[in-house]
Amino acid sequence: MNSKFLMRGERPVKKIRIENPGLLTTIQDLGRYGFQKYGVSVSGAMDSYSMQLANMLVGNSPGEAVLECTLAGPAIEFLDECVFSVAGADMRPLLSGKRVPNHGSFKAAKGDVLRLQTAESGMRAYVSFAGGIAVKPVMGSKSTYLKAGFGGFEGRKLKKGDCLEIGDSDFEFESCYVPEADACFCGAKEKIRVVLGPEKEMFSDEGIRTFLESGFELSNQCDRMGYRLDGPAVMHSDGADILSGGITLGAVQVPGHGHPIIMMADRQTTGGYSKIANVITVDIDRLAQMRPGEKIRFEEVDPVAAQELLKRRQKKLDEIERGIRQGKMAYGSPKEYSVRLGGKNYEVSVREAIGE
Amino acid sequence: MKIEMKASGDSGLILVFGDSISMETNNRIRLAAAEIEALGIEGIIELVPAYCTILVVYDPLKIGFEELRKRLEFLEESTGDVSTLAEKRKKCVLPVCYGGHNGHDLENVASHKGLTIQEVVEIHSDANYVVYMIGFTPGFPYLGGMDERIATPRLLSPREKIPAGSVGIAGSQTGVYPMQSPGGWQIIGRTPIRIFDPERENPALLSAGMVVKFKPVDEKEYLEIEKLIDEGIYEFEILDEGGEACEENQN
Structure with a gap:
């Protein structure tokens, strides 16, 4: 039932096959909005910045569906020639044995196998294909909603032997890349920024201090639904529970035991624990790349400052996309420099090598 | 009337209409949601109504927190x-x-409450239940208005699989499981109606503010309805007039 959705005209259907699914590989786009009032979780890519880069590099619209690969990546066989890109966590991708760097676009030949290994750093890698993944959108999104079992490919994580169809693309291939400095928005900033509230008044002053001034650690219970934190208990002033209400991405719920839970992409739509704070959108990407055991500290910002950061992130994404479309970020396209040596002017042209 | 507005991160604004479950609060939420929707404010992505709040999810690239707050002040x-x-x-x-x-x-x-089976069925199917909100899983309705005479605690150990459509009681709540899931509710019956179906044009049958009435049917009728649903020709019984909804029992 997934077939033929994006197929038009006479072009042959392109396919990829999952040779090894890795730990948890799912189809995700930017999420399923508009149905939270019916209890339908948003889902979508955990690190939406990397996911958008991967799409831009192959000429897709930024919100096209990609594969989200978790910690140990998949092996993907190309049954047809296809342009792809990998972004996010460094899973040391190999294309038929040859190393291909992250944040670049490459053309796989029919029969090539793209193998993502265990992540050297980070947690989630995104693989995009020019033309996108041709699964039928459910309620306006191709994202896999694991708990409810719909969206993506048959509503589940990918397994060995799954065949996915790739959509049409009129992307004129030129091997592009995104420079290291632009591969993430915030780099290795230490603190995760939060807007306090909406139920901060339910916490004692000491509880708020504990939250903002202590260090926490990501526990082993961290998945697409939420991250449970280990550390000092964050104390309420009088009771931990509220009447159930809507939950936003990055909401930090604190149940009665005082150990915070950060709500992530597959969070349920409503919850009854008080929320001390909410991680700002631009820092969700960084959180998505953190692993159990990593240390985390919070820093307060106001919502207006958080929104300014989000605008800056969008501006950067727009610039990168424009650069790619204008061919400014093509591998191998020569860069011109003027050099003055020994009192003489020289025009030099430099070409970057692909790979390592 | 005072409405509290709070930031929920950089992409959410929570409107607080009260601090307890009541029909009055529910009415105000329904009205406010309709009024906000009628304005068609650019940048609002969706509204998530609950017992005493509405979460307004918005795109900060299109509308800022302060501007949205001002646009919503009319609600007061x-x-x-x-x-x-x-x-x-x-x-x-x-x-x-x-x-x-x-x-x-x-x-x-029935035995917990010293009633006959027939009495439990009559009490349960007699009431008009208000859908206060949908949450927890897709399509799961939080219903208000169950008669305390049939309130029964959850099972001591939850079952691994409760089939979709199961109707249950947990404490003084009643509800319907939209999809198969584990659960600890006392299961008293089952509806053949799929209250949530991602393949349907309108996946969710129920929404916040609606009224639900349970109608007892026998096994034969159940199977007949199920067959009509499978063939895609069953007509949902949705009436325009909700009738008198029961006020939430205070507990």
């Missing part, structure tokens, strides 16, 4: 006259086959 002036609501409460009638293999715990509930 709003008179809250529910009779002006274009959309009256709709009532959805759900056929339920009580007891037997469809409702393993019906006898539990």
Whole structure:
């Protein structure tokens, strides 16, 4: 039932096959909005910045569906020639044995196998294909909603032997890349920024201090639904529970035991624990790349400052996309420099090598 | 009337209408949601109504927090006259086959409360239940208005699999499982209606503010309805007039 959705005209259907699914590989786009009032979780890519880069590099619209690969990546066989890109966590991708760097676009030949290994750093890698993944959108999104079992490919994580169809693309291939400095928005900033509230008044002053001034650690219970934190208990002033209400991405719920839970992409739509704070959108990407055991500290910002950061992130994404479309970020396209040596002017042209 | 507005991160704004479950609060939420939707404010992505709040999810690239707050201030002036609501409460009638293999715990509930099975069915199917909100899983309705005479605690150990459509009681709540899931509710019956179906044009049958009425059917009728649903020709029984909804029991 997934077939033929994006197929038009006479072009042959392109396919990829999952040779090894890795730990948890799912189809995700930017999420399923508009149905939270019916209890339908948003889902979508955990690190939406990397996911958008991967799409831009192959000429897709930024919100096209990609594969989200978790910690140990998949092996993907190309049954047809296809342009792809990998972004996010460094899973040391190999294309038929040859190393291909992250944040670049490459053309796989029919029969090539793209193998993502265990992540050297980070947690989630995104693989995009020019033309996108041709699964039928459910309620306006191709994202896999694991708990409810719909969206993506048959509503589940990918397994060995799954065949996915790739959509049409009129992307004129030129091997592009995104420079290291632009591969993430915030780099290795230490603190995760939060807007306090909406139920901060339910916490004692000491509880708020504990939250903002202590260090926490990501526990082993961290998945697409939420991250449970280990550390000092964050104390309420009088009771931990509220009447159930809507939950936003990055909401930090604190149940009665005082150990915070950060709500992530597959969070349920409503919850009854008080929320001390909410991680700002631009820092969700960084959180998505953190692993159990990593240390985390919070820093307060106001919502207006958080929104300014989000605008800056969008501006950067727009610039990168424009650069790619204008061919400014093509591998191998020569860069011109003027050099003055020994009192003489020289025009030099430099070409970057692909790979390592 | 005072409405509290709070930031929920950089992409959410929570409107707080009260601090307890009541029909009055629910009416104000329905009215406010309709008024916000009618404005068509650029940048609002969706509204998530709950017991006493509405979460407004918005795109900060299109509208800032302060501007959105100002645009919503009119709600405090709003008179809250529910009779002006274009959309009256709709009532959805759900056929339920009580007891037997469809409702393993019906006898539990009866013996717990010293009632006959028939009395439990009558009490449960007599009430008009208000959908206060949908949450927890897709399509799961939080219903208000169950009679305390049939309130029964959850099972001591939850079952691994409760089939979709199961109707249960947990404490003084009643509800319907939209999809198969684990659960600890006392299961008293089952409806053949799929209250949530991602493949349907309108996946969710129920929405916040609606009224639900359970109608007892026997096994034969249950199977007939199920067959019509499978063939895609069953017509949902949704009435425009919700009738008198029961006030939430204070507990």
